Amino acid sequence: MLRIRSLDAYYGHSHILHGVDLDIEQGKAVGLLGRNGMGKTTLIRSLMGLVPGARGKVEWNGKDVSGSAPERMARLGIGYVPEGRGIFPNLSVHENLVMSARAGAGGRRDWHVERVLETFPRLAERLDHGGQQLSGGEQQMLSIGRALMTNPDLLILDEATEGLAPLIMQEIWRVIRHIGTTGISTLIVDRNYHAVLAATDMAVVLEKGRVAAAGRSAALGADQASLARHLGI
Numbered sequence: 001m002l003r004i005r006s007l008d009a010y011y012g013h014s015h016i017l018h019g020v021d022l023d024i025e026q027g028k029a030v031g032l033l034g035r036n037g038m039g040k041t042t043l044i045r046s047l048m049g050l051v052p053g054a055r056g057k058v059e060w061n062g063k064d065v066s067g068s069a070p071e072r073m074a075r076l077g078i079g080y081v082p083e084g085r086g087i088f089p090n091l092s093v094h095e096n097l098v099m100s101a102r103a104g105a106g107g108r109r110d111w112h113v114e115r116v117l118e119t120f121p122r123l124a125e126r127l128d129h130g131g132q133q134l135s136g137g138e139q140q141m142l143s144i145g146r147a148l149m150t151n152p153d154l155l156i157l158d159e160a161t162e163g164l165a166p167l168i169m170q171e172i173w174r175v176i177r178h179i180g181t182t183g184i185s186t187l188i189v190d191r192n193y194h195a196v197l198a199a200t201d202m203a204v205v206l207e208k209g210r211v212a213a214a215g216r217s218a219a220l221g222a223d224q225a226s227l228a229r230h231l232g233i
């Protein structure tokens with residue numbers, strides 16, 4: 001479904017990504033791993049058309065979409081939940097969700113407010129609360145809920161559990177696994193390597209902007225030497 005080839009990205013004179021390849025098949029979950037500053041967020045932002053001057057080939061369902069603007073990537077069916085949560089603090093939970101509603105590719109409307117609230121019962125209890133009144137975990141749930149309201153074919157989650165209490169983290173991971181069973185592909189970045197490898201089919205490890213390892217998540221998880229070398233664990 002998504003095929004990235006030879007992606008290079010720069011911030012000013014700093015060369016951040018060096019010829020990165022990444023594939024995501026329909027309905028599959030892919031983990032993107034790497035220590036801090038290795039280029040994970042840059043890879044996602046480049047894919048979404050948010051890094052000016054990024055070079056390389058991006059194919060979506062066989063079509064060349066390289067260099068597309070963020071709006072186009074979103075319309076193609078890619079939902080992006082950025083690090084640090086992007087919700088409207090002055091709008092209620094309900095308003096935040098309704099505002100994001102959009103048919104997916106081919107006019108699909110599988111996800112609507114009711115289904116998001118079934119998925120995140122906590123949000124159902126706080127429907128009239130303003131975004132800024134929510135806890136960090138609830139804001140994260142709302143942020144994922146908003147992305148689901150766009151009926152994406154691919155959902156990208158960057159550090160979705162960062163800074164959350166363990167129980168809330170577990171809840172987010174439960175939902176991430178659940179989303180994976182609904183046919184939506186996912187690309188997951190998270191510091192918790194074990195959770196990422198357990199929740200994904202395939203994984204790619206970035207090191208200094210290059211793919212250092214890639215393969216089945218189960219195989220990577222079992223390769224202690226590789227984990228130690230590339231992730232320092």
Ligand SMILES: Nc1ncnc2c1ncn2[C@@H]1O[C@H](COP(=O)(O)OP(=O)(O)OP(=O)(O)O)[C@@H](O)[C@H]1O
Pocket residue numbers: 011014016034035036037038039040041042043
């Ligand atoms: N806006 C920017 N301007 C200049 N350099 C940047 C910018 N954003 C990131 N960088 C640099 O690019 C490199 C890759 O950062 P990136 O955020 O992609 O890494 P990451 O793997 O996602 O790490 P983290 O988990 O810390 O977010 C780092 O060296 C970082 O300092």
